[in-house]
Amino acid sequence: MITINNLHKRFGKNQVLKGVDLEIKEGGIFAILGPNGSGKTTLIKCILGMALPTKGTILVKDRPVAKHWKYRKEIDYLPQIANFPGNLKVRELIAMIKDLRGSTDADEALIKSFDLAPFMDKKLGNLSGGTKQKVNLVLTFMFNSPIIILDEPTAGLDPIAMLFLKELINKERASGKTVLITSHIMSFVEEIAGEIVFLLEGKVYFKGDIAALKAKTGQKDFEHAIATMLKENYA
Structure with missing residues (x-):
């Protein structure tokens, strides 16, 4: 599904990615983890x-992405x-994205x-961080693409929304989609990632x-396994 060969990325003198080789097969949930500055977001931006x-x-579905959009x-x-114009209403934003990407009815259920x-006629600038995240999740999941990339999807979510997000991600995996996730919430990663x-x-x-x-690492639980790898690297 996604094949990455000898990927390097430099920003000025800062070498962020240093020869990444990675194959993400079709179907399943993959968590991309690492400490701040490890290159997670840069890797995602290169894929996109x-x-x-x-x-x-970088190849997506066996096709090189360079110079192809x-x-x-x-x-x-x-x-x-995700930064959207604060004066836009939630309803207007969803309609705008549908105009750009194509018609869908999936937004209604989401x-x-x-x-x-209750927030559809509220302006984005007046919403809480958690409510904005829910809007962003609707924008992400209302289309039926084979690859889903979620960068810190749990940020600001209440327990009920978190539960639904897990169900939604597992449903997408069951339908054969490939889901890439970054998260600092290790309990979330352990529960959902394959x-x-x-x-x-x-x-x-x-x-x-896992x-x-x-x-x-010789550890019995996930969080300690992650911590052990970090200690080994920075010892």
Whole structure:
């Protein structure tokens, strides 16, 4: 589904990605983890074409992404921070995105599930952070793309919305979609991810399931396994 070969990305003198080789197969939930500055967001931006690699290749569905933009129609993306005009109403924003990407009726069920009906005529600038995140999730999931990329999707969500998000992600996985997630909430990752990709200093330090991660680190729980890898690297 996504194949990355020898990916490098430099911003000025700062080398962020240092030869990333990674294959994400079709179907399943993959968590891209790592400490701040490890290259997670840069990797995602390179996949999306929002950042151009300094070196290396990226293939989506066996097609190179360089100088091609149509592959982005295959991806639904939730950014870590989404900034929309504060004077727009929620209803207007959803209608605008549908005009840009194509008609869909899936937003109606999502609005109901995320309990957004009371906010549809509210301006985005007047919403709480958690409510904005629900709106962003509706914008992400209301289209039927085979790849979904979620950058910190749980930010600001209340327990009920968090529960629905988990159900929604598992439903997408069951339908054969490929879901990439970044998150600092290890309990969320442990519950939902089938495979872990751990980045350290711009390189893939580990790729495998949680059981393999525990075995590699000799730890019985996920959080301590992650902590052990960090300590090993920075010792």
